[in-house]
Amino acid sequence: MTGNSRLLALFGTNAPAPWRGRYSLSRLFFNFYLLVMGSFVAIAIFADFVISTAVKGITDEYTSRFMRGTIVLIEDELFRKPRSEWPKTVEMLDRKFAYKLDIVDRWTLKLPPGQAEKLDDGELAIDAQGDVLYHRLKQTPQILVVGPISPERNPEYRKGLPLDLRISLLTWSLIGLCLAIVVWLWVHPVWRDLEAMRQTARALGEGLFEARAPTMRSSAFGPLAETLNGMAERIQRLIATQKELSSAISHELRTPIARMRFALEMLAGTEQPCERQRLWQMMERDLDELDGLIDSSLTYARFEREQPELHLSTVDIAPWIEEQVAANRLLGRNLQLLVDTSALPPAQRVELDCRSMPYAVTNLLRNAIRYARTRIRVSAALVGDQIELHVDDDGIGIPPDERERVFSAFTRLDRSRDRATGGYGLGLAIARLVLAQHRGTASAGESPLGGARFTLRWPLSQSVTES
Numbered sequence: 473m474t475g476n477s478r479l480l481a482l483f484g485t486n487a488p489a490p491w492r493g494r495y496s497l498s499r500l501f502f503n504f505y506l507l508v509m510g511s512f513v514a515i516a517i518f519a520d521f522v523i524s525t526a527v528k529g530i531t532d533e534y535t536s537r538f539m540r541g542t543i544v545l546i547e548d549e550l551f552r553k554p555r556s557e558w559p560k561t562v563e564m565l566d567r568k569f570a571y572k573l574d575i576v577d578r579w580t581l582k583l584p585p586g587q588a589e590k591l592d593d594g595e596l597a598i599d600a601q602g603d604v605l606y607h608r609l610k611q612t613p614q615i616l617v618v619g620p621i622s623p624e625r626n627p628e629y630r631k632g633l634p635l636d637l638r639i640s641l642l643t644w645s646l647i648g649l650c651l652a653i654v655v656w657l658w659v660h661p662v663w664r665d666l667e668a669m670r671q672t673a674r675a676l677g678e679g680l681f682e683a684r685a686p687t688m689r690s691s692a693f694g695p696l697a698e699t700l701n702g703m704a705e706r707i708q709r710l711i712a713t714q715k716e717l718s719s720a721i722s723h724e725l726r727t728p729i730a731r732m733r734f735a736l737e738m739l740a741g742t743e744q745p746c747e748r749q750r751l752w753q754m755m756e757r758d759l760d761e762l763d764g765l766i767d768s769s770l771t772y773a774r775f776e777r778e779q780p781e782l783h784l785s786t787v788d789i790a791p792w793i794e795e796q797v798a799a800n801r802l803l804g805r806n807l808q809l810l811v812d813t814s815a816l817p818p819a820q821r822v823e824l825d826c827r828s829m830p831y832a833v834t835n836l837l838r839n840a841i842r843y844a845r846t847r848i849r850v851s852a853a854l855v856g857d858q859i860e861l862h863v864d865d866d867g868i869g870i871p872p873d874e875r876e877r878v879f880s881a882f883t884r885l886d887r888s889r890d891r892a893t894g895g896y897g898l899g900l901a902i903a904r905l906v907l908a909q910h911r912g913t914a915s916a917g918e919s920p921l922g923g924a925r926f927t928l929r930w931p932l933s934q935s936v937t938e939s
Contacts (some may be wrong), residue, residue: 835899843867
């Protein structure tokens, strides 16, 4: 699966319309609301159960103490009369209380073991629901039953739901309404951000790589939008680079291939050994040019696509510069190649990648060798916490308005388009990419020798070990 298809799969931009419709704002709101509300209710019910279980014993004890006096008075009233009149007395007393009164035999009751033991010991017992009390009448087998509250005798119960239940329902309704408002205020901007991201992903999936995600209202999606935009910019830059690279390479390949074709045609039509030798040498130079073009193009593409990981080493900069100049001295032939490191402190050490930095220095030296008349000077100096390396020549120089353009890939000034100077317009572009890898810069200017000066500038110490 490609990067684009993963992106489309993530945001559903390739999905059928009915599938995407399921993830509308209302569905997102209700799903999230039900999740939050359900979790809140479940937590509340669990907390109520735990609290009720914890305080049940306290509540039962409080009920027993509260009702003990009333039950004792009822018991005294019963024992003032013969046992045969107890039913009538209980019936008469029952009409005066908001809860029911009754007398039953002990054997008819089924109570929890703990409450049954209390009842047999003469204490008050309470049923499992906590709304009915039992009391044994002074060593008799009969039990006085008090409760539950009679709805017919209590005005609060005649109107429908009990007052506490109505208050609970009202409270939960208000909580649900407030929670719905809070969830909506949270979900709506999140949905707008998701919709904006989806539209951007769809545009990118359709090849519109200039599309960018807008500024996110939700901080949760800010990093995602920045990542998406960064990815789009990188894709756009890579595609543009590949198009430019392909077009430039195609253009550069035409000249040596045309020369080789011409040489082959001439070679087939001549029998003179000297002429055949000259044509063979011409084709060899063209093959070398093609080989150099391919090597430079691959190097540039590698640095442009993704900068290789830095492998830093601390080197003594003066001997290192001498070594790089010595490696390219043969190319200078009759040119005077000077190295000046007198402006550097003794044994000055610098951090650099010993595999990539020579690319930059070698390309500057070859560029100077190509255009210098008689002299090239390589010098270095310490400026603050940065090292500056200059490559000067006494050639024709670079106009001020062209000094930045020469660092673009496949850019060559008009006066360099002849075969004598050669080049592919990639050396300076590679040098700039290498210096960017080292958190430095590459620039062009006017040389004290009268020609061009190229300067590499990078920190003495890298704060990171990778690009």
